[in-house]
Structures are given as structure tokens and as C-alpha cells.
Amino acid sequence: MLTKVADLFSRGVRRYLPDSLVIAVLMTLFVLVIALIMNPSSPMKMFSAWGDGFWKYRAFTMQMVLVLMTGMVLAAVPFIKRGLEVVAGWAKTPRQAYVFTFLVSAVAYYINWGLAVVVGAIFAREVGKRNEKTHFPLLVAAAYAPTALYSAGLSSSIGLTVATPDHFLADMMGVIPTSETIFSLPTIVILLALAITMPIVIALMAPKENIVRYRPPHGKQEAQNESAAASAEPLTPAERLEHASWLGILMGSVGLIYVFYEIVNGKDINLDIINLAFLSAGLFFHRSLAQFARAFHEAATSISPVILQFPFYAGIIAILGSSGMGQAIIDWMTAVASKDTFLIFTYWTAGIVNILAPSGGGQWALQGPIQVPAGMQLGVNPANVAMAVAWGDAWTNLIQPFWTLPILGVVGLGIRDIMGYCILLSIWVGVVTSILMFFLY
Structure with missing residues (x-):
């Protein structure tokens, strides 16, 4: 039954869902039109808000891009790639393939969602190569599905933001240590519940017919051949320096020593620490600066749509804030909330807002x-409020195509x-998280 429903959703999406850039532009126009209707006396204010907000999150965009790119570069380290290939060989049946892919990707998402992007992609690709009975689109959905868990991980945008000294809400809520957010008992319970049940749902969605197998992207083999041919040529003195292993190891060690020193001396984990740690680890394990730069270049190719579309969503966030639309959505949800239900309504609100503005940090700036x-007026712990927004942000990442x-x-x-497949998974995640949040927080 679930297979038939998943197939119906999949066929409908293939027919009617446009490209993600088209979605970003359509959302921008939709939000702008609603904002103009809500503010008929000051139309230019809405256009100004969009233009001013378009580049508002430049620094945050750079942090997010680095989270993705440093994670992807680290996952491209040869021994990590070989390890993923070995583990991929353990999946002998389609159901094992889906479950293994989800779990490996989930572990990577917990560590760093930038790392998880390429770990999940590489693992899904390797499993798809080895198991011809596996439906490759569902395998990729299984690799992406743990994005619903990232808010409980070590690179949680909101969890790390509120743990950063002098964050923009520090005067209101103080600095919240990660022990009260991503490492709290309710967060861990929700994380485990989803991590156990989601792969079961994925396996039950597996199609029995019309299997789409993995096919390598065009041009990949040619690029590998060109790289091999280039590496066979004698190196110049300058090129020998570029390929010297000691430079990468030395520079990576400097960064890792700093990160270790800061953490040992009580500095909490934040986005800057995460980025420096993964950048330094990438340098250390790639060793050759040329190899590190090549991996960074390949990561940039995959990340370019994020760089292109992030400003559009920043503009949407600015319109939501300036027009009063964002507050209207939140007020509408929270007006009927009590102390016991406030966090659930916050979670649902965050899920709705995330569809329009898919950025944990940007969404936190709005909500x-x-x-x-x-x-706080209802007596709700601000750390729990932060996690409710974080869970809502991660929840609808499943149906927001940006990430x-x-x-x-x-x-x-x-x-x-x-x-x-992601739509069905989002329904499951929403139900499970809402129930657990009501009883745990």
C-alpha cells in the first residue's frame, strides 16, 4: 500500500514540480504580492525591503557555504571515500541498501550536514552501482532524508547560534549552552525515534516494478581520464611544492591545534569552530594542497545553486519581516497556544516559515x-523554544528543494x-515529532 502511495506521489511530482530556482523566484513573487496587498499604502517599502534584504545575510551565507564545502572536501579524502565504498558493499539486498544508506547518511548529518551531503551522495552512488535491484531515486531520497535530523547534530545552525557569545538575542535569552539544546534528553529521544522509524518507512516505499538503476553522469569518465593523463607528466619545481604533503599537514595541524585548545579551554562549539575544524582536517588528510584545492573546486561546482538561490530566500525573509506577514503567521499560530502546546505550535510555525525561507539561521533571525x-511570557524555557524552531526548520527541509x-x-x-518520497517522509516526521515534543518538553 505504501509503495503504491509513494509511486503516486512520485509520478505527480515528476509531472508538476518545477526546477528549484523557478520555485525560489515564484515564492519571491508570491510573498511580494501578498506583502503589497497587506501594505497597499507603502508599496515601495516592500520593494526596498526585498532589495535591502537580498544581501543582508552575506556573512551568514558564507558560513553556510563553508559548512557545506568543508564537509564535502573532508568526505572526498581518499581513505574516507574508500571506507564508504567498502561499507557500501555490505548491502546485499534492496532493503539493506535503503537502510544502510539512511544510517550512514544520518551519522554524517549528525557530525556535519555539509559532510553528510557528499557522504550520502557517494554512499548512495556506490550502493547503486553494486545493487541493480535497488531503485536509485529512493536510494538518494534515503541519503537525503536525515536532513530532518540535522537540527539535533553538531552543526545545528540554531543550536550553535544561541551558544555563540554575543549572538543577536543574547540580551533577551542569554547564551544557551549546547547541553540544553542539541545534547538535551528530549532532543536525543526525538533523534533516536526518527532514526529508528524513518528507514523502516523508506524500505516500505520501495517499488517492485519500474526500477530506475544508477547511471554515471556524462563526462565523469572523461574527466577522470584527463586527470590521470595530467598526473603522468613530470612535475615542475612549483608543482612539486603544490603536491608536497608536508604543507597541508603543517597548515592543517595549526588549525586543529587551535580548535583543540579552544574546546579544552571551555569554548562552546559554534559555526566558526565547526568550519575551522573541518577545513583544517581536510588540509591535514588531503595533505597535498593541490589535491585539497581540487576537492574544493569540485565541491564549489555542486554548491553553486545554493550560492545563487540563498540571496533570493534572504529577500523573502526580509519581506516577511518588513510586511508583518511573518509575524502574522507566527501570531496566528501562537494565539491559541498554551504553555503546554506552545512548543508544538512553534514547531508547526517553523515548518511553514521554512518552506518560504529555508535557512535555519535566517529563520531564527525572523522567528x-x-x-x-x-x-518566556508563558514560562517556556527559551532553550526549548530554540529547539522547537530548529526541529521545524529541519522537518520541512524534506519538502523544500533548496537543500x-x-x-x-x-x-x-x-x-x-x-x-x-520526501513528501511521505515529511508527513511521518511531522507526526512523530509533534507527539514526542508534547510529552517530552
């Missing part, structure tokens, strides 16, 4: 100043290929 004081772009770029599929 945090409204949700935190409202929750699928890097992984789809690696595996050579389109958003239409996996979104039908």
Missing part, C-alpha cells in the same frame, strides 16, 4: 525575536526524482 519573548541541490548535483538526478 527568534517573536517566539522567545512569547514563550537537495548539492546532493542532486553529485548523483546526477533532479528534484522531481526524489520529492515524492
